[in-house]
Structure formats: C-alpha cells, structure tokens
Amino acid sequence: MLRHFDRLFHILLLVFSLVEGRKDTMDLNEARRVLGLVCIEIGKLENASSDPFSRPIIEAACQNAYHVVREILYHSSRAGLQSTDKNGHDIIQLAIINRSEKIYNLLYDIGERRNVYRTCKDSCGNNILHLAGKLAPSSVLNRRTGAALQLQRELQWFQEVEKFVFPSCTTQENIDKETPYKVFTREHKDLLKEGEQWMKTTAESCSITAALIVTIVFAAAITVPGGSNQEKGTPLFKSKVAFIIFAIADAISLFASSTALLVFLSILTTRFAEKDFLVSLPRRLFIGIFSLLLSTITMMVAFSATLFLVFCDNKPWMLAPICGLAFIPIAFFVSLQFPLMVDLLRSTYSSIFGAQRESTNLRILVNRILEKLGVWFAR
Numbered sequence: 001m002l003r004h005f006d007r008l009f010h011i012l013l014l015v016f017s018l019v020e021g022r023k024d025t026m027d028l029n030e031a032r033r034v035l036g037l038v039c040i041e042i043g044k045l046e047n048a049s050s051d052p053f054s055r056p057i058i059e060a061a062c063q064n065a066y067h068v069v070r071e072i073l074y075h076s077s078r079a080g081l082q083s084t085d086k087n088g089h090d091i092i093q094l095a096i097i098n099r100s101e102k103i104y105n106l107l108y109d110i111g112e113r114r115n116v117y118r119t120c121k122d123s124c125g126n127n128i129l130h131l132a133g134k135l136a137p138s139s140v141l142n143r144r145t146g147a148a149l150q151l152q153r154e155l156q157w158f159q160e161v162e163k164f165v166f167p168s169c170t171t172q173e174n175i176d177k178e179t180p181y182k183v184f185t186r187e188h189k190d191l192l193k194e195g196e197q198w199m200k201t202t203a204e205s206c207s208i209t210a211a212l213i214v215t216i217v218f219a220a221a222i223t224v225p226g227g228s229n230q231e232k233g234t235p236l237f238k239s240k241v242a243f244i245i246f247a248i249a250d251a252i253s254l255f256a257s258s259t260a261l262l263v264f265l266s267i268l269t270t271r272f273a274e275k276d277f278l279v280s281l282p283r284r285l286f287i288g289i290f291s292l293l294l295s296t297i298t299m300m301v302a303f304s305a306t307l308f309l310v311f312c313d314n315k316p317w318m319l320a321p322i323c324g325l326a327f328i329p330i331a332f333f334v335s336l337q338f339p340l341m342v343d344l345l346r347s348t349y350s351s352i353f354g355a356q357r358e359s360t361n362l363r364i365l366v367n368r369i370l371e372k373l374g375v376w377f378a379r
Contacts, residue, residue, distance in 0.1 A: 054083040061091040066102035073106070081113060088123045089131075096128055099136045099157060101352040107164070108354055118165050125174035126183075132161035133184035135191065145343045146202075147194035148277055148285075152347055154191070155278045158184055160353045185274070196272040199281055206292055207264035213257040213295050217250050220302060246305035253298035260291035279348060286344040289337055296333055300326040 060068035062085075069091060073081070084090050095103035107114050121127050135141075136154060144150040158180075162170060171179055178186070267284050270276060304326045312318040 057083050057091060058085050058094065061094040061100065061103055062098060064098060064100040064103070066100065069103050070106070081110065092117050093120075093122065093128060093131055096131045096157070096161060097134065099140045099153075105354055118169070121174075124176075127165065127169050127172055127180070129158070129161050129165050129169050129180040130172075130174055130178075130183050132158045133180045133187060135187040141191075144347070145340055147191055147198045148281060149343060149347050151188060151191050151195040151274075151277045152282055154184075154188060155274065156352070159278070188274070192272075192274060192277075195277055199272070199285065200268060202285065203264040203267040203288070206288060207261055207268070210257045210261040210264060210288075210292055210295070213253065213292075213299055214261060217253045217257065217295075217299055217302065220306070221250050221254065240309060242305045242309045246302050246309065249298040249302035249305065253295045253302060256291045256298065257295035260288045260295060263288035263291065282344050282348045286341060286348070289341055289344075293333060293337060293341075297330055300330055 057069055057072045060072070081090065081092075085094065089097065091103060092107060094100075095106075107117065117128055119127070122131075136157075141150045144153055162180075170181070173179055174183075263284050267281060267288070270281065272281075304322045307322050308318065312322075
C-alpha cells in the first residue's frame with residue numbers, strides 16, 4: 001500500500017510541475033485537492049516501518065514543488081521538518097541549495113525550530129550560509145536573463161541567508177577550511193567573469209546607439225526644419241503646432257540620449273566587483289536602457305513632425321502613414337528591450353523572500369502586471 005502511495009506522489013509531483021508551468025488556477029486547485037486526499041489516506045496508515053512522508057517531501061523540496069511540501073507539513077509537520085536526504089540535508093537546506101524561495105520562506109512559519117537552522121551543519125561542516133554560497137543548479141540559473149542577473153540573484157540569496165544566521169556563522173569554516181565568503185567567491189568566479197562580459201557587451205552596444213541618436217538630434221536642432229528668417233533669425237514655422245512638437249521632442253531626445261550615453265560609459269568604467277551586481281550595475285543598466293528607449297521614441301516623434309512640416313503642406317490625412325511608419329521601429333525596440341527592463345526592475349526592487357507574509361496587495365499587483373507585460377512582449 002505504501003509503495004502505491006509513493007508512486008502516486010511521484011505522479012503528483014509531475015502534475016504540479018506541469019500545472020504551475022501553465023499557471024492554470026483550476027487545474028492547480030484540483031491537484032491540491034487530490035494531494036490533500038492522498039496525504040489524509042497516508043496519515044491513516046499504521047505500523048509503517050518508516051515515516052511515509054519522508055521520501056516524498058525530500059523529493060518535493062529537490063524539485064521545488066512548494067505546494068506538495070506545504071501540504072505534507074500540514075499533515076505531518078514534525079516528521080516533514082526532520083526528514084533528510086543521504087547527505088543529511090533537510091527541506092530548508094535543500095531549498096537553499098536548489099534556490100527554492102517559496103520553500104525557504106516556510107522558515108517564517110515554523111516557530112521556534114527556526115533557531116535550529118541558524119546553527120545547523122551538514123556532514124561536510126557547512127552551515128546554511130555555506131550552502132547559499134554554492135553555485136545554484138544550471139536549471140535555476142537559466143531562469144534569469146543574462147549572467148549579470150544570475151549573479152544578482154545569487155547575491156540576493158547569500159545576503160538573505162546572511163541576515164538570517166548568527167553573525168558568528170559568517171566566519172565559521174567547513175572541513176575544507178573555507179568560510180562562506182570564500183565558498184561564494186570560488187563557486188561564482190566564472191559567473192562573475194561572464195556577468196562582466198555580458199554587462200560590457202550590452203553597455204557597448206547601447207552606447208553606440210545612444211551616440212548616434214545624440215548626433216542626429218543635435219544636428220536636427222541646429223538645422224531648423226523650414227529654415228529661419230534671414231533678418232531676425234527666427235524659425236519660419238515657429239507658430240506651427242508641429243514645430244513646437246518637433247522642438248520639445250528633439251530636446252527630450254537629446255537630453256535622454258546624452259543621459260543614456262553617460263550611464264553606459266559609467267558601466268564600462270566600473271570595477272565590476274561582486275557586490276556591484278547586487279543593485280548598482282542593474283540599476284544603471286535599467287536607467288540607461290529606459291533613457292535610450294525614451295530618446296528613440298522622441299526622436300521618431302521629432303522626425304515625424306519634421307516630415308509633416310516640410311512635405312505635407314498642412315494635409316492632416318498624411319499624419320496616418322507618417323505615424324504608422326514611425327511606430328514600426330519603436331515597436332521593434334520596445335518588444336526587444338522591454339522584457340529585459342522588466343527583469344531588471346523586478347529582480348532589483350522586488351524581494352522574493354518573506355513574500356507570503358510581508359507583500360502588500362499593491363506589490364503583488366505590480367509584480368503580476370510586470371510579469372504579464374514581460375510575457376506579452378517576449379512573444
């Protein structure tokens with residue numbers, strides 16, 4: 001009987017992974033209901049040679065199946081928390097190793113036992129800060145866009161666990177005589193180089209684009225469309241609405257592209273230390289890409305206003321083809337860069353830890369909007 005339940009748990013783990021990937025609420029609720037019934041039936045078993053929940057909860061923790069872990073803890077909290085794998089890792093330690101933030105957040109709901117994890121060690125003498133210093137599995141790293149954001153998420157995990165443990169744990173050594181900081185530096189040495197290269201490549205490409213926009217809009221500001229009055233030196237079209245739109249859009253484009261260029265140059269000249277990838281570099285990259293996007297949009301607005309002033313001879317119907325053609329490069333740029341901007345914003349300013357007890361409704365709503373926008377533009 002117990003073997004059949006074990007197989008059923010494996011099937012449920014697969015179902016949860018498929019349903020959560022599709023984000024289907026109805027199917028997820030059905031899977032939760034079936035899981036609850038299975039846990040109730042297992043709890044009725046008597047004379048079991050070992051705890052029937054031990055193996056399923058360990059496998060669920062390894063596979064980041066949060067709902068399965070939570071349901072098992074609801075029916076058998078003591079046995080679930082004390083279950084370990086062959087290396088002596090329990091579900092919280094496995095959550096740190098496999099970077100499962102939802103399972104890790106269960107720390108805030110387990111009461112006094114939370115203090116045990118502040119000092120616990122595995123068979124190699126690693127405390128949980130040592131485990132956070134190890135490199136995450138490649139399947140977890142690949143969820144992030146680019147090596148820089150991957151390193152940022154690793155730093156966020158290390159910082160979160162560092163806040164949780166006692167200060168003395170930061171200097172403890174494992175059997176290899178390594179502190180958690182040494183473990184993190186050694187494990188993430190290659191990722192740091194990849195993040196630096198990714199950040200430099202992105203900044204170089206964007207800085208070239210920003211420099212071109214600066215050149216174009218500066219030249220457009222000097223050579224006023226339609227020419228100037230030879231006697232007074234004032235633009236001939238200064239009373240036209242289209243000219244006012246051109247002047248405002250061209251000025252915004254010049255200032256935004258100049259800002260983007262300076263921000264990208266500051267990225268290229270930074271030292272690229274580990275902690276720079278936590279907030280400083282992602283924030284600069286977001287500001288630079290946002291400024292570049294703004295300058296591109298306003299440049300196309302200025303160019304469209306110039307076309308209307310010079311060639312359309314006050315024909316309003318010409319606005320439709322001009323705006324349609326101007327929208328094409330803007331749409332391409334937004335569709336390519338907006339998902340990266342969403343990832344930068346969410347990864348830098350939206351915490352994944354303690355979300356179940358600390359997140360406000362506004363933060364949840366903003367995260368959902370950003371997530372849906374990122375998925376929509378990624379299509």
